[in-house]
Amino acid sequence: MKFFVFLAIVVSLWYVMRWFQQAETERRLRQSRSSDRAKRTARKVARATDTIVCVRCGAYVPADHPTACERSDCPFPGVG
Numbered sequence: 001m002k003f004f005v006f007l008a009i010v011v012s013l014w015y016v017m018r019w020f021q022q023a024e025t026e027r028r029l030r031q032s033r034s035s036d037r038a039k040r041t042a043r044k045v046a047r048a049t050d051t052i053v054c055v056r057c058g059a060y061v062p063a064d065h066p067t068a069c070e071r072s073d074c075p076f077p078g079v080g
Helices: 002-044
Strands: 051-053 060-062
Touching: none
Parallel strands: none
Antiparallel strands: 051 060
């Protein structure tokens, strides 16, 4: 009788350990997927750029390469 109780305890412990291992594997998989998703999202995010305002028409243009609007008195080089 003691043998069967011992065997039941061993089998129960084996199932509990197996359950914990599966839970840990699933947690790692979810963490890996979420970090991959975060990396992809970070790559898709548009980069912010500084802008300046045109004194003639009030349009905001990129500061590193301003482009002219359709107005003839535009202060920026290009079309104007």
